[in-house]
Amino acid sequence: MSFTNSIDIEQSTVVIEAAPDNKTRRYDRQLRLWAASGQSALESSRILVISGSATSTSILKNLVLPGIGHFTILDPEKVTPEDAGNNFFLEGPSSIGKSRAEETVRLLVELNDGVEGKAEMRSLEEVLAKDKEWLSDFTIVIAHNLEAVLLDQLASFLWEDTSNPPLVIVRSSGFLAEVYIQYHEHAVIESHPETTQSLQIDKPFPALLEYAMSLDFENMDVTDHGHIPYVIILVRLLEEWKKTHNGSPPTTYAEKQEFKKSVLKMRKKADEENFEEAEAQAYRAWTTTTVPSEIRELFTEPKVLSLTPTSAPFFHLVHALSRFASTGSYIHLQKLYKARAEEEKAIFKSYLQVPVSEDMVDAFVKNSHALKLLKGKKWGALDADPQALANAVETAPKQLATHLALTALSSFATKQQPNAPLTPTMEALTNEALALLPPGTELPEEFEAAVGEVVRAPTADLPNTAALLGGVVAQEVIKMITKQYIPINGSCIIDLIETWTGVL
Amino acid sequence: MASQPNGTSTDWPGRYYHIDQVLNTPGPRTDPAFLAGDGVKTFLRNQAKILVIGAGGLGCEILANLALTGFKDIHVIDMDTIDISNLNRQFLFRQKDVGQPKATVAAEFIMKRVPGVKVTPYFGKIQDKDDDYYLQFNLIICGLDSVEARRWMNATLVNLVDPENPESLKPMIDGGTEGFKGQARVILPTITSCYECSLDMLNKPTAFPICTIANTPRLPEHCIEWASVLEWPRVHGDKKMDTDDPDHIGWLYKIAAARAAEFKIEGVTWSLTQGVVKNIIPAIASTNAIIAAACCNEAFKIATSSAAYLNNYFMLIGTDGIYSYTFEHEKRDDCPVCGGEALEMTISSEMTIEQLIETLVEKQDIQIKKPSLSTPTKQIYLQAPPQLEKATRPNLEKKVSELVPPGGEVTVTATTLPFSLSLRISYST
């Protein structure tokens, strides 16, 4: 007698794959995180990085290694002695005087034969003035310590059209840094949640319930008894429990303990692991299966309600899910319920108004409890909203202090002559920051510590800060490109003195 | 030349423009003892000697960061050679280096790229080195993937501390990553919590019940365990399984796939098979970069006093946004390495020595593989040498209560660990 047979009707066949090729072996440790689909998204991506600073090359290093398709460094400058001292992708004094874009690209492409790198020696001013469309051709644009006026122009241009690439803004000064991603919307199907989907013990589909009730637990032989899947045990016990408790599952602590005890009481031998597992998973019997509220909110998204054939597949899938959920059911996807899942998938697909690839439907259905739709804001929205800043003084003072110190530095810098040494005073930066807040609002207490660091090292692109930003930014870019895992929504503030990060 | 604050003749004007901004002036959170200017630069560039343990995912990053921040005398230990699966993140290595020792290749690359930095590699084990070797460094940064090696290093540095000699206290900065997660911490041996103090924070490895593996597999992992734990020894007898041998993995994969087909389980792949039997942990360049940078930043701040340093644990989770948590992990009074007090343990008076040993292996805050047990007066069970193992073996079946009085102490040792654990036993029944 085999329980799996009774549940899984579909036959599977053994298909043996060959040993992995060199490319698969090279990428093995990351394929375990984002699989072939994520890898192929990376390999088709084109990244633009503005400036060849130490931070910029640290970011690119962590994107070239996992195998993006293409990158361009936009930088008209020549390598200075200062650059040669803090950038690992320059060769010390021998790089001084050469094109910074060419030198850094040359040393970055060495990391991975599969990646194409290009040095672009135009200035961003020139590109914005004469050839803006060139920017639209990238998957994502990254800018490190870009002058504020130019950054605003770049951010505005990319924001104008929703088909333009997202912009990652990176600002750093000494031990402090900030990362912001400008996007309109970012939908994630494969968010890789820590929680697993509900097994719907509380609402078993008819065939499962019927099967669980049909088993003769008492007269079964010991071996079979020790092999009943825990889900079946829980479905059966819950049904029996409900019969003697007015149709309700265990609710109080005492009832839950009693339910757990009754699971263990059913054992024929002390070491029946399936019953121990059923006891450990007993909470599933009183967890109500509902559509998670975050998913329910997606059902009323304007883009779902006003669906057109050209809407992105994500919204079509959400729409189909909302119709499915309105029938009072929620999709079963566990392998254990394979046959049922196939039936339900067919119904789900019948609700779809446009063709969507099978792989995408599978991924969507599998993750339908953990879908994410992030809505972003234009860069600068926070600084342009005095009331929001005043609220942040209360809710996130530490993070806001660092953000304001960095903003104050960049607005101070735009008021200087180009190429003049940047030597701000505490007073000047404090005034810049105060000008952003509503009249009468005080700066957070932590501002002094933050601004003091900015005054100490206004232009320092410290190797460790650059390396840390290299990791943080590359990781967020990978999440954006693969549409897997969940990128930041807002600003990530980094303080490398007390070593903390926070979101604003 | 050694007295030049800007280091050696390989330096050029402007080289330290970025770093010097934080070395020339203190910040609001800088210790008053900070020697701004030439004093700190001379120490960093001409005197500081730093040891890096591991030249892998974290190690490559650590070496590059240290070299750029101005450390000139760096030593590195690693016992591994380069594998193709390292190349997606260990950026000092190329395809042509596969098979070469990591420590040597990494050291050469750094010296070629960053002028004037001396990196001394050692291709071997940390256990090969004695106390005098470790005493020569100002700081030690660990970028290891092995719990065992970290425990050894941690205990060695705690044992090194001589209260009469402040120089004997070597700060240990420890980093670790797993996929999008990681942690960096500062350990001041005997002063802060040590690696052993936090052993219970490690993720418990998933173990599948043998009954499930043998009878009711539900997951692809169950089928793979069946192939490696049950079928391999049944078919191959004493022949040892080599998880680096593609033929062996291929065999396990085929057996597991057939098993999966029989039970209608999907998802047995070559990659999963290899992952389960080798216990592969996902690893990416970006997480390593973050954690290595955090470690090097602490090393830089401790070596220069240019800013306050981490107190004492930084934990990062990058799967959902960027979540991190910085906190002070507390020292455990009953830590077998730095605590000094015996660990209280209450057991049933029926428990046998064999069962006690099993508990010591499994208990999250102990995890001692192959422990040997003794009391102040007698040997209870010794894993080695063979004669003593044989002589003490009959004790395995005896009750602990027959050999240890209530409140009595048991000393636990293991060859893999340079310390012993004291247990104070009491009986519940």
Ligand SMILES: [Zn+2]
């Ligand atoms: Zn300790």
